[in-house]
Amino acid sequence: MAVTRIVANLAAPDPAALAQFYREVFELDLTLDMGWVAFLASDASQAIELHTASQGGSGTPLPVISIGVDDLAATEAAVRAAGAQIVYGPVTEDWGLRRFHFRDPAGNLVNVVDS
Template sequence: MAVTRIVANLSTRDPMALAEFYQHVFELDLPLNMGWITFLSKDTSQKIELHTASEGGAGTELPVISIGVTDIAATERAVRSAGAEVVYGPVSESWGLRRFFFRDPAGNLVNVVDS
């Protein structure tokens, strides 16, 4: 058996509105909208990871997802421009990551990491 993918499912009352937020901020494609669920993607090679944790590090709440980006400053500007609240950072952590957390329009805590 080989794992081929792991997918994050974000709970929201309005899947399309939340999908539009992520499309805008992270420039994702929307290949499927079934009304009750949307699929967002980007044509890129995908690394499979699954983390288990008791907190988000540095004493923070555990985010529901982590998103790696190539330009954390530009992503922070896009998040703020889209009206989302940055609730932690940006900060360079003692373990070598630069990151920030924000709450999306559905209230999900998201970790954005410079990768």
């Protein structure tokens, strides 16, 4: 048996609106909208990862998802421009990772990391 993918599901009272937020901030493509669920994707590929944790690191709450980006400063600007609140960072952690946390319009805590 081999895992072929892991998908994050973000709770949202209005999935289409939240999908639009993520399309704008992270330049993702809307591949399917069924009303109750919206699928977003990109052509990028990555290794499969699943993290288990008791906190978010540095004493922060545990985010529901981590998103790696190639330009943290540009992503921070896009998050702010979209009206989301940065609640932690940007900071370079003791373990060398540069990141920030924000709350999306549905209240989900998201970790954005410089990958």
